[in-house]
Amino acid sequence: MNILIINSGSSSIKFQLIAMPDEKVICSGTVERIGSEDSMLHYKTDTAAIREKCTVPSHREGLQKIADILLYPENGALKKSGEIDAVGHRVVHGGDSFAQTAMVTEAVKEKINEFSALAPLHNPHNLEGILITEQLFPKAKQIAVFDTAFHQTIPLKARKYAIPNEFYDEHGIQSYGFHGTSHKYVSEKAIAYLKKEKSKIITIHLGNGCSMTAVVDGKSVDHSLGFAPSNGLIMGSRSGDIDHSIIFHLADNLGYTLDEVNTLLTKKSGMLGLTGFSDLRDIEAEAEKGNVACQMALGMNAYRIKKYIGAYIAAMNGLDAIVFTAGIGENSSRMRKRICADMGYLGLQLDDLKNETWSSSLPEINTDTSKVKILVMATNEELEIAKQVYQLQSR
Incomplete structure (x- = not known):
């Protein structure tokens, strides 16, 4: 299964095309410094490496560049967009709505958009990545992985704020936690290393x-x-x-x-x-x-x-x-x-x-x-x- 991973940060987009379950990275890259005059595109496969200074004024243009280079005739990793089976998206804020990875539906997109008010530097770009890749790779399944999921185990005494209880009970105002995918990955590696x-x-x-x-x-x-x-x-x-x-x-x-x-x-x-x-x-x-x-x-x-x-x-x-x-x-x-x-x-x-x-x-x-x-x-x-x-x- 070929899975394209889109990880949209506040000023960058990282991407990898990974063959699963072998965990073989077919290609990877980054669009850095989005919105500045000296944006950079990095892209590499087993046989090619590209480092290109470019103008990338927004995440939309950055995602389009990624799609273009994946299908580039000389160095691209794909012959056609249909070779991608699924696109996995990092989504920063899932609130209490998503404790697990979720298949993207219209309802899921609405929730991601709803939480954009709480993660204005990230969720809009995460959602945009979903909308654009739906167009670029129409046959692929779109799946959202939420940064907040790993932190669902934080105990209530650490999650609650010292404000009237109804704001937690009725409005879900609490500490959610983020970068969960990264913290989960490196903590598991560290535990394995420490034995x-x-x-x-x-x-x-x-x-x-x-x-x-x-x-x-x-x-x-x-x-x-x-x-x-x-x-x-x-x-x-x-x-x-x-x-x-x-x-x-x-x-x-x-x-x-x-x-x-x-x-x-x-x-x-x-x-x-x-x-x-x-x-x-x-x-x-x-x-x-x-x-x-x-x-x-x-x-x-x-x-x-x-x-x-x-x-x-x-x-x-x-x-x-x-x-x-x-x-x-x-x-x-x-x-x-x-x-x-x-x-x-x-x-x-x-x-x-x-x-x-x-x-x-x-x-x-x-x-x-x-x-x-x-x-x-x-x-x-x-x-x-x-x-x-x-x-x-x-x-």
Whole structure:
């Protein structure tokens, strides 16, 4: 079965064509920096590799580029669109409506659209991906895999907010959790690596969007994102945790409309608001040149993550390993070093050489005497989605 995986993020689209159940990747690629003038298309198969600078003003154009290159006469992986049996879509917010992977129907699309208000940077792009691939690959089954599903195990004491109960009971206002596909995938890899029957792990997903999960015995028990994917850690353009009084101050005293406040906190804040850059590679390069704003932003980012590590150790009453993953977590040794600095009291000791030279076969970057394992593990949300799509199709 050929399964095309579409993973639409806030500023990128990752895709893989995977033959299941063999888990053979036929081709893969990414459209990066969507909406900027220096968008990039990466595409590779066993016999071809393409890296192309292009203009991709929106996710719609990005998805069209992906469809075009899959069918490209010289390097494309497909001869015709009918060779795709199913398309698996990462969908960020499923609320309480979807605890499992779901076949896409009109009702499912309506629900995804309904939750767009809670995940405005993601659900609209996820839904658009479904609508476009329905047109591009009409014979394929469309299947949605929800980021929120993995976090259904978070206990009520960690999910509820301290507001009147009717908002939870009648309106479902609670912490849902996100990036669940990634946290599930790397936590399972970490558990297999540790070979421990019982385990306490913190998974740290760092990309343009960022989140952390406390995982006990393979189950999510707490998570840094909440009702919508906007709080918690400092992100590319999202503020993360903020005193809600600031929102009222912006509206009541500074003349902002609620739409303007939402745009400010989700699209103009985070690392972008602090530095003028949203891509960590640019920020680290500027920091190396002496840019004080970039240096401060990197320090703030690491400090926020360190606080969550401490909180989750307390919540789990222990820790066996922390796991860095996603674009920044896997590729920025400098960010990993900032986060792990001065954490010896909690049992985390980073090995600088291992940190610089880690590989998938040698994921440990801690010292031999560190009480806690520090692991770097490449996430593969696409493979996890393919597994879930195949399981649904095989029932």
